[in-house]
Amino acid sequence: MTMNAAGGRRRPPTIHDVAREAGVSRGTVSRVLNGGHYVSPAAQEAVNAAIRRTGYVVNRHARSLITGRSDSIGFLLTEPQERFFEDPNFNVLLRGCTQALATHDIPLLLMLAGTEDERRRLTRYITAGHVDGVLLVSNHSGDPVAEQLREAGVPLVACGKPIGMGSKVSYVAADDRDGARDMVRHLLSLGRRRVGMVTGPLDTPGGVERLAGYQEVLAEAGFDFDERLVVSGDYSRASGEAGAERLLERAPDMDAVFVASDLMAQGVLAALHRAGRRVPQDVAVGGFDDSPAALASSPELTTIRQPWDRISAEMVRVLLAQIGGEDPAAVILPTELVKREST
Amino acid sequence: MTMNAAGGRRRPPTIHDVAREAGVSRGTVSRVLNGGHYVSPAAQEAVNAAIRRTGYVVNRHARSLITGRSDSIGFLLTEPQERFFEDPNFNVLLRGCTQALATHDIPLLLMLAGTEDERRRLTRYITAGHVDGVLLVSNHSGDPVAEQLREAGVPLVACGKPIGMGSKVSYVAADDRDGARDMVRHLLSLGRRRVGMVTGPLDTPGGVERLAGYQEVLAEAGFDFDERLVVSGDYSRASGEAGAERLLERAPDMDAVFVASDLMAQGVLAALHRAGRRVPQDVAVGGFDDSPAALASSPELTTIRQPWDRISAEMVRVLLAQIGGEDPAAVILPTELVKREST
DNA sequence: TTCTCTACTGTGAACGCTCACAGAAGCATG
DNA sequence: CATGCTTCTGTGAGCGTTCACAGTAGAGAA
Secondary structure (H helix, E strand, C coil), X not given: CCCCCCCCCCCCCCHHHHHHHHCCCHHHHHHHHCCCCCCCHHHHHHHHHHHHHHCCCCCHHHHHHHHCCCCCEEEEECCCHHHHHHCHHHHHHHHHHHHHHHCCCCCEEXXXXXXXXXXXXXXXXHHHHHCCEEEEECCCCCCXXXXXXXXXXXXXXXXXXXXXXXXXXXXXXXXXXXXXXHHHHHHHHCCCCCEEEEECCCCCHHHHHHHHHHHHHHHHCXXXXXXXXXXXXXXXXXXXXXXXXXXXXXXXXXXEEEECCHHHHHHHHHHHHHCCCCCCCCCEEECCECCHHHHHCCCCCEEEECCHHHHHHHHHHHHHHHHCCCCCCEEEECCEEECCCCC | CCCCCCCCCCCCCCHXXXXXXXXXXXXXXXXXXXXXXXXXXXXXXXXXXXXXXXXXCCCHHHHHHHHCCCCCEEEEECCCHHHHHCCHHHXXXXXXXXXXXXXXXXXXXXXXXXXXXXHXXXXXXXXXXXXXXXXXXXXXXXXHXXXXXXXXXXXXXXXXXXXXXXXXXXXXXXXXXHHHHHHHHHHHHCCCCCEEEEECCCCCHHHHHHHHHHHHHHHHCCCCCCHHHEEECCCCHHHXXXXXXXXXHHCCCCCEEEXXXXXXXXXXXHHHXXXXXXXXXXXXXXXXXXXXXXXXXXXXXXXXXXXXXXXXXXXXXXXXXXXXXXXXXXXXXXXXXXXXXXX
């Protein structure tokens, strides 16, 4: 019986113990551990049995020391953290990435680059090779951390199309433009003819793309572009409210509005309610994101769902491919129209 | 100029390079790195300068290999994940733990034990020594993972008082009983005399404690216990709604109700509204948790705030202490009454 | 002077693994 | 019977640290 102090932990079995137990050499055990090529079935079997008997688990530190890989990846958030942690889509993303990595037996390190100090610390940590790659959630507008990592050659996959970075960085994004097209087509199919829009910030790819989709469909349908029908917002509820007020002022005959985020759409609903417009009878409202806000508002919002579960899976896939030597890639995933009460 | 293939990464400088650069030995550099005892000021200075010049970052794998520590800790979620990732308090906890660990330069590994496979995999991973300790979010009712970790002697700190585990496991929790007392005292101070309660699940410590606080204050105030005023729920909105209906039936003269969670309180508000009772004029409603639901409901909920930011900081502190050899500890933190419109 | 003590520094040996290499065994080919 | 090829196995070196130990230098005491 081994003396084991309170909280003490036995040193776990090593590859040596397994080799002795199986009657083979360390090399053979290592080969079994890493794919099992050039190992006889008999040895294979003996080693596996020994591993089971001893409860052996590979020491990743020793492995990493020699391979130079860490077999772990970082999930890096350079945005102001509050906003993201409150966003359920972000949570789905984080959860999805963790699970996707788990199937590869790769741990996820959560990295929050809130302060300047943290940014410096994490940049050093990452470039020192303590992770093999980074899943990046960033605002993309000249993010210095992302830029440094890219320069250091760290495999990187962004969530959403990055701006201001060369094509060297992979990304996975929902098809914003096509989602917007779907929504506007849907509004037209309901017979609406004066379709307004509250855009997102136009210095982000998402904001630009959603506007472009709106314009494309209206043009295809034969409408001239009416700038009175378009106001811009910043994704906040307040900006939606203000936007709707301006729209009502400039285009009182508006009978539908496509809002670039659910949160803004909540503001729009409030403004319409105050102005005495019924939704959807007088004005149909379409949102974007399928956030809980869409379900919580009344009437419930028709919206565009982004495939966050697939986005996370793809981010992991692309990152691992890139770590494996493949070139950076861009993946665009289709969105889905979710019809509810507001249209 | 070093040839550097696309995506290739230079091998970072080692302790050897620093030693050569500083004109000292590896041992001296190592001593500087680990506290700097028994190092002359001159050497200290030379090493630090060399570290800055070379951009040296310690290779944690090599260090871990010899020290046996991993200098990383796991954040383990054994609950059904959906519920927690939707809970903003959980997000505050996760964020707080990550940040608290960051100040110690310790990375946090996110571990989601959703499926049975994952549970097995993570248990092996943890007991193999790949993390030095675990921050645990669990339902505590005979959690087999937690039990195994405890038996293996892995330092463990739970969030909320665990049930069914010996005193060997540390935990940090809000003072549920005292929070409940504060709320009920508050309701009495408003002149209410028929105070009902919708409890949480009574097989959890939190549920029991909140009920106990309620009972204590009423007893102190000289009220006899009236079982018609107490119904139990399961923290869900629906159970709050059903609970309020039963309360109204059994005690129509109820003029206040303490609800053990904000989500249930939302249900209570809905039921009261349907029954034509005005809040707070006819019935005052007090919640628990200070979740966003409390702010989103109308009227806004008076509630009890749990100090999640302090809870995360304490969990990290206790865990690190335990890793450092100290005994398991229990920490109870005070709650805060947040007065809003519903009382 | 010699000895002891303290403050500091360098050295080799690990930690547990992978990888390159050497070699053995089996089998077909010249 | 040698030769080559394929499949398999063992061995030594080394990844970048820390740690124990041995040593050096200088100060103070005997």
